Amino acid sequence: MPRASAVSAPPPSAWPDAGALHDAAARWYAANARVLPWRGVPDPYAALVAEVMLQQTQVERVIPQYEAFLAAFPTLRALAAAEPAAVIRQWAGMGYNRRAVHLSALARRVVEERGGRLPETAAELRELPGIGPYTAAAIACFAFGERAAVLDTNVYRVLSRVVHGVNAPARVAVAPLAESLLPPEGAAMTPSDWHQALMDVGATVCDARRPDCPRCPFRERCAAAPFLQPPGNAALARASIPYAPRQSKFHGSARYFRGRIVDFLRAQPGGCATEREVEAAMRAAEAASGAPPPRSAQELLAALERDGLVRREGGRVRLP
Ligand code: SF4
Numbered sequence: 001m002p003r004a005s006a007v008s009a010p011p012p013s014a015w016p017d018a019g020a021l022h023d024a025a026a027r028w029y030a031a032n033a034r035v036l037p038w039r040g041v042p043d044p045y046a047a048l049v050a051e052v053m054l055q056q057t058q059v060e061r062v063i064p065q066y067e068a069f070l071a072a073f074p075t076l077r078a079l080a081a082a083e084p085a086a087v088i089r090q091w092a093g094m095g096y097n098r099r100a101v102h103l104s105a106l107a108r109r110v111v112e113e114r115g116g117r118l119p120e121t122a123a124e125l126r127e128l129p130g131i132g133p134y135t136a137a138a139i140a141c142f143a144f145g146e147r148a149a150v151l152d153t154n155v156y157r158v159l160s161r162v163v164h165g166v167n168a169p170a171r172v173a174v175a176p177l178a179e180s181l182l183p184p185e186g187a188a189m190t191p192s193d194w195h196q197a198l199m200d201v202g203a204t205v206c207d208a209r210r211p212d213c214p215r216c217p218f219r220e221r222c223a224a225a226p227f228l229q230p231p232g233n234a235a236l237a238r239a240s241i242p243y244a245p246r247q248s249k250f251h252g253s254a255r256y257f258r259g260r261i262v263d264f265l266r267a268q269p270g271g272c273a274t275e276r277e278v279e280a281a282m283r284a285a286e287a288a289s290g291a292p293p294p295r296s297a298q299e300l301l302a303a304l305e306r307d308g309l310v311r312r313e314g315g316r317v318r319l320p
Contacts, residue, residue, distance in 0.1 A: 015177065024220075025194060026188065029196065044118045052099050097258075098309065138150045138195075141191050146191070151175060152199060154199045155195060155202060166227045168240050174242055252289050258304055260285035275315050
């Protein structure tokens with residue numbers, strides 16, 4: 001087996017032929033695409049909800065939450081008309097509750113300023129609350145067909161392995177590669193299907209630790225495949241993944257205790273409690289987590305208020 005050091009980052013002229021990759025991806029995707037409830041739905045609002053949920057939550061957890069959210073708020077106008085507290089309640093179980101506040105604000109702004117029509121380009125979508133570069137590109141590409149590179153963790157890993165082998169560059173170096181491999185205008189494979197195929201290859205075949213190259217549509221053109229088969233060399237597999245920052249510890253973190261405060265308020269009539277009740281809920285969360293909160297209840301409440309997740313008045317706290 002060749003050694004990892006034998007592989008160096010190839011120049012752009014040595015990148016695989018994009019058309020051949022698209023053909024291989026299209027054949028594989030036609031037979032192996034994952035069935036996901038947001039795929040093929042001709043409603044940009046559904047794409048928006050799915051992409052915001054997928055920002056920080058795994059696909060399996062998102063599926064039931066996505067369906068329940070659309071049942072509760074079937075249109076952007078319905079979401080805009082709802083109290084933010086109702087949206088935060090509906091977000092229960094998802095974590096990163098600020099996403100619910102952003103979605104609520106986004107819906108109101110799009111209804112007020114654009115008559116309820118979402119912008120169609122990634123550049124315009126990025127102007128909306130809670131929409132970063134990745135989510136903007138995903139909505140523009142999947143809902144509106146824009147030729148935008150959609151770089152999630154799976155896409156980074158697959159493209160990096162195919163071109164850079166087991167010497168992964170920083171993520172930033174994969175972006176121009178992703179741009180250059182986009183299907184051209186009028187190609188048989190749409191940019192949307194190309195990215196969905198890459199995501200599915202990453203999720204079901206090109207596993208971070210044990211890629212299953214014999215099942216992969218790119219095996220004949222992948223620079224990493226000769227190094228990673230048979231699977232089992234954890235060091236090489238790790239070296240072939242573009243660097244991504246590790247998520248910090250959740251239990252006992254400020255994020256954990258903020259989440260417990262919001263959970264507590266969700267369970268209260270009217271989403272409202274006294275600050276003393278919130279402090280008691282914090283002590284219960286501390287006992288359950290076995291770690292003291294890194295901030296006081298007052299500091300956490302102040303942060304939640306800044307983020308639009310609670311309001312405080314006269315010693316009482318409530319969902320907005
Ligand atoms: S051939 Fe192997 S390493 Fe390359 S993209 Fe496919 S599964 Fe990943």
